[in-house]
Amino acid sequence: MKAGNDITLVAEEGASLSSGSLRLYALPYGCVDLYAFDPLNRRCAVGIAVATGHRRQGHALAMLEALSAQYRGTLHQFYADIAATNTASLTLFRKAGYTECGRFREWLSVDGGYVDTIRMQMIISTE
Numbered sequence: 001m002k003a004g005n006d007i008t009l010v011a012e013e014g015a016s017l018s019s020g021s022l023r024l025y026a027l028p029y030g031c032v033d034l035y036a037f038d039p040l041n042r043r044c045a046v047g048i049a050v051a052t053g054h055r056r057q058g059h060a061l062a063m064l065e066a067l068s069a070q071y072r073g074t075l076h077q078f079y080a081d082i083a084a085t086n087t088a089s090l091t092l093f094r095k096a097g098y099t100e101c102g103r104f105r106e107w108l109s110v111d112g113g114y115v116d117t118i119r120m121q122m123i124i125s126t127e
């Protein structure tokens with residue numbers, strides 16, 4: 001089953017991005033975390049988690065698309081730092097319209113070694 005555009009992202013009552021981070025739920029599919037909010041430059045980092053039973057069904061892409069629609073005009077850009085070895089996440093963010101804008105060499109410690117992190121970025125508002 002492919003996810004439609006009927007994903008709605010909802011924060012807990014009273015929660016707002018002005019605190020610096022915000023978790024948005026797309027129940028029962030998963031959640032999107034916004035963090036490292038920079039109000040001056042109108043940007044924040046994005047993290048996404050999809051519930052085990054809902055993976056590889058298009059829900060993550062629908063959640064990222066809903067996020068962009070929800071914050072277009074409010075924020076200027078989103079970014080995500082993704083391990084270079086996480087091809088599924090890199091593919092997802094590319095499908096959602098993010099582009100690679102940088103690489104941090106040996107940024108993450110993994111299994112006794114280090115892997116690069118790729119920064120993906122999406123400009124959502126030209127204002």
